[in-house]
Every structure is written in structure tokens, then in C-alpha cells.
């Protein structure tokens with residue numbers, strides 16, 4: 001008996017509470033209809049009061065689950081009505097007040113006022129240097145070629161005369177990529193010489209091309225090394241191309257890039273794909289402490305590797321080494337840009353710090 005009574009009592013309480021909430025909705029509907037706002041700020045405050053995350057309308061929606069089942073429909077309809085009304089009304093107040101401040105802004109049409117500075121982006125130093133190098137070589141007839149960043153063993157190593165056991169093929173240097181469609185082993189290219197193989201395979205000499213692009217090596221990241229950097233490699237294949245031709249082209253490049261009085265020297269070196277091979281240094285100077293540091297006390301700065309294309313490489317690409325010869329060279333854009341702009345930490349290129357990047361907004365290209 002007591003139990004039934006209790007349940008009945010509870011019913012009464014629910015019903016009373018429901019009536020109260022319904023009245024509250026009606027009250028708010030009237031209130032919303034007569035809302036006024038003198039400024040955009042007041043309109044925004046009204047929006048927060050009625051429609052905000054903790055606003056009155058949200059609060060009533062939260063009560064919805066307490067409404068007795070048979071009244072849910074009626075309550076829901078009125079509540080939605082309130083919500084729509086509030087949205088319309090507040091949007092109207094907003095557009096009215098914002099237009100007003102808009103007309104206040106028109107008073108700013110005083111043409112003698114100083115203008116507002118529009119921030120302009122700048123090119124990345126690597127893009128600037130890349131473009132400058134490309135311009136220097138395209139002026140003397142080099143074309144631009146590009147190729148895939150994920151390469152097969154043939155184009156990155158084998159065609160370039162890397163012996164099977166060459167350390168560059170090691171996990172230590174190369175990022176290998178699993179190909180889920182076949183057993184073929186792929187790698188992130190370690191240099192853009194791979195593009196040159198593709199060009200030689202698909203074009204007849206004479207070939208005169210440069211290949212700019214991203215390359216990847218498994219190196220610990222530090223001020224002087226990164227696992228990703230940019231290269232520009234060059235290739236020239238024709239009849240009777242000599243080492244002297246290469247030297248003259250590289251001197252032309254150095255003088256265009258570093259200034260008319262730039263000097264270069266070639267030091268013997270080794271690359272599997274060139275024979276003979278050399279390292280190119282440019283004269284930097286040895287006048288102060290920073291020159292000492294940058295050039296390791298020699299005054300010369302190493303800027304690229306080069307050499308005469310090995311006959312084996314030509315053969316691998318179906319070019320007859322008895323008829324044709326050629327030279328190749330390759331340089332790292334980061335390294336060259338570091339020297340040009342006095343940047344001493346490679347990591348700065350990739351941090352996207354606007355304080356660093358803004359310094360190049362005055363540079364051309």
C-alpha cells in the first residue's frame with residue numbers, strides 16, 4: 001500500500017516539475033521575442049546566455065530525460081521552437097549590430113591614413129638556392145629531369161657500378177622500403193644519380209641535364225647532417241667530352257654563383273660511377289676565425305663531387321662507351337645555402353621558424 005502511494009506521489013512530483021519546465025520554456029519564448037542589443041558585444045553575450053554551451057536552452061535540453069514519457073513530444077516541440085526562435089533572433093541582432101560597426105569602419109576611408117601592412121611570405125632559402133643553381137645551368141643548355149624518391153636497387157646502385165658489397169648499400173646508410181606487392185627490395189634514393197640513369201636509359205646522347213631533388217640517408221640528425229636533404233646532380237654525355245670540359249663548366253658555375261673572381265680546385269677522389277673522380281673546392285678565404293672554422297683551416301670549401309662517367313655505367317644504360325663519354329657532378333643544396341647565407345645549423349632549414357625564414361624575404365627569385 002505504502003509503495004503504491006509513493007509511486008503516486010512521485011507521479012505528482014514529476015507532473016508538477018514538468019509543468020514548471022514547460023512554463024519556463026514559454027517564458028523564455030516571450031523573453032527571446034523581445035530581446036534587444038545595442039552593440040555586437042551585447043548580441044554575443046545574449047548568444048552565450050541563451051545558446052552557449054552552458055546556456056539556458058542547453059540546460060532545458062538536459063532536463064529532457066526527466067520529462068514523463070507521455071509528455072516528451074509536447075515538451076520537445078516547444079523546446080525546439082524556443083531554440084529556433086533564439087537562433088533566428090540572435091542572428092538578426094548580430095547582423096544588425098555588426099553592420100553598425102561596419103558603417104563605423106567606413107569612416108576609416110580617410111585616404112591620408114597610413115596603410116595596414118599586409119604580411120608577405122618569403123621563399124625558403126633552399127628554394128632560393130635551388131632556383132639559382134637551376135638558372136645557372138639552364139642558361140648553358142642543361143635541361144631539368146626528375147625521378148622517383150622511392151627507387152629500385154638497379155637505378156640507385158647497380159647501374160651506377162656499386163659493387164654488391166659496397167657499404168653505401170648497407171642498412172647504415174640506406175632506408176629500405178618494403179614493397180607489399182612484390183618481393184622486390186626498394187629504397188629511398190640516396191642520391192639523384194638514380195635520375196641520371198633513368199635519363200640515359202630513355203634518351204639518346206647528346207644529354208645535358210640536371211636533376212634536383214630530395215635524397216635520404218640514414219644519418220643521425222645533427223647541425224651538419226640530416227636524414228633528408230636536397231641535391232642537384234648534373235650529367236653531360238656526348239662525343240668527345242673531356243675532363244677539361246667538366247672543369248670549365250664547374251668554374252663557370254662557381255663564378256656565377258660565388259662571384260666573378262671565384263677560384264676552384266679539383267682534388268682526386270673516388271665514386272663508383274665516375275673514373276677519374278674529383279672533389280671540387282671553392283676558394284673561401286682565410287681571414288678570420290669563422291673562415292678558419294668553415295674551411296677547417298685550409299681556406300678552401302668543398303662544394304661538390306664530380307668525375308667522368310665510368311664506361312660501365314654507360315654500358316649499363318645501353319650507351320656505347322667507345323663512341324660517347326661524359327661527365328657528372330653532384331652537390332648538396334643545404335651545404336651550398338649554408339655557405340651563401342652563413343647558416344651554421346642544418347636543422348634550421350626544417351624547423352619552419354618564421355624568425356629564421358623571414359630573413360630571406362628580401363632575397364630575390
Ligand code: PHE
Pocket residue numbers: 190191192193233271274305306307328329330331
Ligand atoms: N652522387 C654523389 C653523391 O651523392 C655525388 C656525385 C655525383 C659525385 C656525380 C660524382 C659525380 O655524393
